[in-house]
Amino acid sequence: MNKKEYAKLDATEMAALIKSNKVTSKEMVETAFAIIDSENPRVNAVTHLRYEEAMAEAEKADLSAPFGGVPILLKDMSQNVKGSPATAGARLLKENRAIRNSHFVDQLIQAGFIVLGHTNAPEFGLKNITEPKLHGPSRNPLSPSHSPGGSSGGAAAAVGSGMVPVAGASDGGGSIRIPSSFSGLIGLKPTRGRMPVGPGAGRQWQGAAIDFFLTKSVRDTAGLLDCMQVYQKEAAFHTPLYPSKYTNAVTLKHNYKIAYSIHSPVGTPVSKEAEKAVLKTVNMLKEAGFHCEEAAPPINGKELMQQYYMMNCGEMAGLVHNLEQVLNRKLKIDDVEIESWALYQAGLKCSAGDFSRSLAAWDQAAALMNEFHQQYDLFVTPAAAHTAPLIGQLEHSESMMKALSEIHSLPAQEQQELIYQMFEPSLTLTPYTQLANLTGQPAVSLPLYTAESGLPLGVQVMAPKGNEHWLLNISHILMNEN
Numbered sequence: 001m002n003k004k005e006y007a008k009l010d011a012t013e014m015a016a017l018i019k020s021n022k023v024t025s026k027e028m029v030e031t032a033f034a035i036i037d038s039e040n041p042r043v044n045a046v047t048h049l050r051y052e053e054a055m056a057e058a059e060k061a062d063l064s065a066p067f068g069g070v071p072i073l074l075k076d077m078s079q080n081v082k083g084s085p086a087t088a089g090a091r092l093l094k095e096n097r098a099i100r101n102s103h104f105v106d107q108l109i110q111a112g113f114i115v116l117g118h119t120n121a122p123e124f125g126l127k128n129i130t131e132p133k134l135h136g137p138s139r140n141p142l143s144p145s146h147s148p149g150g151s152s153g154g155a156a157a158a159v160g161s162g163m164v165p166v167a168g169a170s171d172g173g174g175s176i177r178i179p180s181s182f183s184g185l186i187g188l189k190p191t192r193g194r195m196p197v198g199p200g201a202g203r204q205w206q207g208a209a210i211d212f213f214l215t216k217s218v219r220d221t222a223g224l225l226d227c228m229q230v231y232q233k234e235a236a237f238h239t240p241l242y243p244s245k246y247t248n249a250v251t252l253k254h255n256y257k258i259a260y261s262i263h264s265p266v267g268t269p270v271s272k273e274a275e276k277a278v279l280k281t282v283n284m285l286k287e288a289g290f291h292c293e294e295a296a297p298p299i300n301g302k303e304l305m306q307q308y309y310m311m312n313c314g315e316m317a318g319l320v321h322n323l324e325q326v327l328n329r330k331l332k333i334d335d336v337e338i339e340s341w342a343l344y345q346a347g348l349k350c351s352a353g354d355f356s357r358s359l360a361a362w363d364q365a366a367a368l369m370n371e372f373h374q375q376y377d378l379f380v381t382p383a384a385a386h387t388a389p390l391i392g393q394l395e396h397s398e399s400m401m402k403a404l405s406e407i408h409s410l411p412a413q414e415q416q417e418l419i420y421q422m423f424e425p426s427l428t429l430t431p432y433t434q435l436a437n438l439t440g441q442p443a444v445s446l447p448l449y450t451a452e453s454g455l456p457l458g459v460q461v462m463a464p465k466g467n468e469h470w471l472l473n474i475s476h477i478l479m480n481e482n
Contacts, residue, residue: 001023001027001028001031002031003031003034003035003038003162006028006031006032006035006162007035007162009165010165010166010215010216010217010219010220011067011070011072011165011166011215011217011220011223011224012217012219012220012223014028014067014070014165015066015067015068015069015070015112018061018063018068018069018070019063019068024058024069025058025059025061025063025068025069025070025114026055026058026059028058028069028070028071028114029054029055029058029069029071029114029116030055032071032116032163032164033049033051033054033116035161035162035163036049036116036158036163039141039161039162039163040163042139042141042144042161043138043139043140043141043144043148043157043158043160043161044120044135044136044137044138044139044154044157045073045119045120045138045148045154045155045157045158045161045163046073046116046117046118046119046120046154046158046163047076047085047087047117047118047119047120047135047154048076048084048085048117048118049116049117050081050084050115050116050117051116053115054071054114054115054116054117057114057115058071058114061112061114062112063112065110065111065112066111066112066223066226066227067111067112067113067223067227068112069112069114070112070113070114070165070166071113071114071116071164071165072108072113072114072115072116072164072166072167072168073115073116073117073118073119073154073155073158073163073164073167073168074105074115074117074118074119074167074168075118075119075121075151075152075154075155075167075168075169075170075211076088076089076118076119076120076121076154077089077121077124077125077151077152077170078102078104078170078204078209078211079102079104079105079118079168079170079211080098080100080101080102080105081098081101081105081115081118082098082099082100082101083097083098084097084098084117084118085097085098085118086098087134088121088123088124088125089120089121089122089123089124089125089130089132089134089135089151090123090124090132090134090336090337090340091123091133091134091335091336092323092331092335092336094134100199102196102198102199103196103197103198103199103232104168104195104196104197104211104228105168106196107196107227107228107230108168108227108228110227111224111227111228116164118154119138119152119154119155119157119158119167119168120132120135120138120153120154120157121150121151121152121153121154122150122151122153123336123337123339123340124316124319124340125150125151125170125172125175125209126151126312126339126340126343127150127151127339127394127426128149128150128151128173128174128175128178128426128429128430129147129149129150129153129389129394129426130147130148130149130150130151130152130153130154130157130179131147131150131391131392131394132337133337137391137392138153138154138156138157139157139391140156140157140160140182140183140388140455141157141160141161141183142160142183142184142454142455142456143388143454143455145390145391146182146387146388146389146390146391146455147182147388147389147390147391147393148160148179148182148183148388149178149179149180149181149182149183149388150175150178150179151170151172151175152167152169152170152171152175152176152179152187152214153179155167155168155169155179155214156169156179156180156182156183156185156214157183159183159185159214159215159216160183160184160185165215165216165220166213166214166215166216166220166224167213167214168211168212168213169187169211169212169213169214170204170209170210170211170212171187171189171209171210171212171433171437172204172205172208172209172210172437173208173209173308173433173434173437174383174430174432174433174434174437175209176188176189176212176213176214176445177189177383177433177443177444177445177458177460178383178384178430178433178445179214180214180383180445180446180447180458181382181383181384181430181445181447181456181457181458181460182384182387182388182455182456182458183214183388183456184447184450184456184458185214185215185216185445185447186214186215186216186217186218186220186221186444186445186446186447186475186479187214187215187383187444187445187458188212188213188215188221188225188442188443188444188468188471189210189212189433189436189437189442189443189444190210190212190225190229190442190468191239191440191441191442191465191466191467191468192207192210192237192239192440192441192465193207193235193237193238193239193440194210194225194228194229194230194239194442194468195210195211195212195228195229195230196211196228196230196232196235197211197232197235197236198232198234198235202234202235202236203235203236203237205311205312205315205437206311206315206359206362207236207237207440208308208311208362208437208438209437212224212228217479217481218250218472218475218476218479218481219247219250219481221444221472221475222246222247222249222250222472223246223247225242225246225468225472226245226246226247229241229242229246237440239465239466240466242466242468242469244469246468246469246472249468249469249472249473250472250473250475250476250481251473251476252469252470252473254377254470254473255289255290255291256285256290256291256377256378256470256474257290257291257375257376257377257378258282258285258290258291258292258293258376258377258378258379258380259292259293259294259295259296259372259375259376259378259379259380260278260281260282260292260293260294260295260379260380260381261278261294261295261296261379261380261381262274262275262278262279262381262382263296264301264385264428264431264432265296265299265301265302265304265431265432265435266301266302266305266427266431267301267302268385268424268427268428268431269385269428270382270385270386271385271386271387271457273386273387273449273451273452273457274382274384274385274386274457275382276449277382277448277449277457277458277459278380278381278382278459280448280449281380281446281448281449281459281478282380284448284478285380285474285478288477292380295375295376296379297368297369297371297372297379298368298372299365299368299369299435301431301435303361304361304362304365304434304435304438305420305427305434306416306420307357307358307361307362307438308358308434308437308438309343309416309419309420309423310350310354310355310357310358310416311355311358311359312343312419313343313344313346313347313350313415313416313419314347314350314354314355314358315343315347316340316343316344316347317343317344317347317348317350318347319344320336320344320347331344333405338396338401338404338405339404339422341404341405341407342404342407342418342419342422343419345407345408345415346407346412346415346416346418346419348408349411349412349415350412351412354412361438362438362439365435365438365439366438366439366440366441369435369439369441369464370464373463373464377463377464377470378461378462378463378470378471378474379461379462379463380459380460380461380462381432381459381460381462382432382457382458382459382460383430383432383433383445383446383457383458383459383460384429384430384432384433384457384458385428385429385430385431385432386428386429386457387451387453387455387456387457388455389429394425394426394429396422400421400422403418404418404422432460433445433460435462436462439465440465441462441463441464441465442462442463442465442466442467442468442471443460443461443462443463443471444460444461444471444475445458445459445460446458446459446460446461446475446478446479448478448479459478461474461475
């Protein structure tokens with residue numbers, strides 16, 4: 001298997017070649033490692049490799065499994081493999097090793113995948129770019145001076161550069177769909193409760209975050225949903241299992257009524273390219289016979305983002321407390337990156353009532369989206385308001401760094417205002433994705449548009465909870481997959 005042939009394959013075709021004995025899993029894995037060796041210096045996607053372990057596992061690959069013998073890379077964020085680094089992109093956890101597999105990893109191994117190693121991620125998954133101090137920036141394979149996005153940026157760079165056909169990713173505010181948009185990939189965020197969580201946790205970011213994958217084909221996305229959907233009794237959230245095969249859902253017939261919007265839900269500027277991406281997609285949908293009209297749910301996006309950041313503050317305060325217990329010392333500002341520190345400090349002044357009201361606002365938004373979906377089956381927006389930023393573009397100014405380093409001295413309300421200001425430049429780039437995280441709905445970013453700069457810009461489609469099959473169907477139509 002030569003590298004060019006390998007890089008063209010999706011996981012479905014790769015599995016078929018292995019099953020038919022046209023190529024062995026070992027040969028696929030060897031080719032994957034060769035591509036990683038040649039491409040990683042350019043894109044900095046991979047932070048750790050399991051070379052000997054993966055080669056041994058490839059020798060014993062279960063070819064009866066749906067993706068038997070197919071190589072995969074995982075995100076260094078909740079996708080733990082026993083004995084491998086589990087750093088969450090944090091310098092503080094540089095030497096940390098996983099004591100067991102995560103349930104998500106156990107399930108994808110049952111599906112037949114061979115885990116090659118882990119990919120780069122920003123510290124604690126807090127950014128929509130991937131530029132951690134621990135490993136340095138990941139770079140967009142299409143333009144290495146630009147970001148592949150975040151927080152699953154290393155995963156996007158790995159798939160985009162041909163290292164693996166699919167890569168593990170996670171999405172707590174757009175961290176699958178944003179890299180998908182910036183890197184020209186398919187990125188689905190499933191319904192809350194669809195994927196395995198833990199062990200040791202029944203929820204991730206109060207249900208905002210969920211693990212899944214970045215892919216190159218709709219059929220891979222469908223096949224992965226078939227393998228990975230689960231009813232997990234100890235999890236905090238559950239969604240009914242899809243009773244049919246997702247791989248058959250791509251050819252469903254449904255007369256969708258579709259709403260679309262190009263306006264930023266938080267009132268920030270939207271590029272002409274993002275508008276063109278949506279309008280081009282709407283024309284495609286109309287030509288396919290679907291009814292489309294411009295409409296948006298009656299949700300105050302800025303207020304909802306403020307409640308999202310409140311959750312981030314509370315979660316970071318809880319995380320730091322746990323780290324201090326393990327380390328048996330107090331954390332200092334130099335132990336973590338400035339965003340982590342600022343959220344932690346604000347979280348210390350976040351009351352239980354504040355945190356409870358934050359989650360209640362999510363539920364109110366979910367109720368409004370449910371009403372919206374009584375009228376419209378699908379909701380189309382840009383996946384991002386702009387194409388990928390340059391590496392370093394979102395670095396804070398000196399004045400912002402100073403303000404964040406002194407955030408502990410501010411009253412609680414002023415802390416929250418500063419947190420919003422801290423994230424506003426990045427939110428301006430990607431204001432569309434967070435809604436689905438807070439409501440728990442499935443959403444997908446599709447590579448349907450290329451800007452004049454040559455960079456991709458994704459289009460997002462949201463569906464009601466539990467309706468990933470609708471997203472697969474409409475993705476199949478828009479991507480024109482055979």
